[in-house]
Amino acid sequence: MNEKNEDKFVTAVNCMDGRAQLPVINYLKEYFHAGYIDMITEPGPNKILADKSDTILIDSIKKRIEISIDKHGSNLVALVGHCDCAGNPSPKENQIRHIKSGVVMIKKWFQNIHVIGLWVDENWNAQRVC
Numbered sequence: 001m002n003e004k005n006e007d008k009f010v011t012a013v014n015c016m017d018g019r020a021q022l023p024v025i026n027y028l029k030e031y032f033h034a035g036y037i038d039m040i041t042e043p044g045p046n047k048i049l050a051d052k053s054d055t056i057l058i059d060s061i062k063k064r065i066e067i068s069i070d071k072h073g074s075n076l077v078a079l080v081g082h083c084d085c086a087g088n089p090s091p092k093e094n095q096i097r098h099i100k101s102g103v104v105m106i107k108k109w110f111q112n113i114h115v116i117g118l119w120v121d122e123n124w125n126a127q128r129v130c
């Protein structure tokens, strides 16, 4: 295994739900060879970003992504939604829309960073949606 990959940081904007942590960590380690995942958590962050109403919270998320990029050299941000979410109780198709809209927002903030969307399904498997 490449030693450099083991040191690499990536960033996840994930739900605070404990069930969503390991699936996202494992996915990013497996598919993006991440060594460490900086985890930025809120309840239903896809909804927070898609709603665009809580500007204080959105600024806080942005600031934390910035730290991960600037201090840890992350070049990948994953925005996550999951089933049975207390913070975003919308049906899956709406949640996927929220993820896509949030991904667009993060891409506008950080132009040289790779931004993807992940969905954690009812079996707690993460899959890429955009």
Ligand SMILES: [Zn+2]
Pocket (backbone or CB within 6 Å): 015, 016, 017, 043, 044, 082, 084, 085, 086, 087, 088
């Ligand atoms: Zn949740």
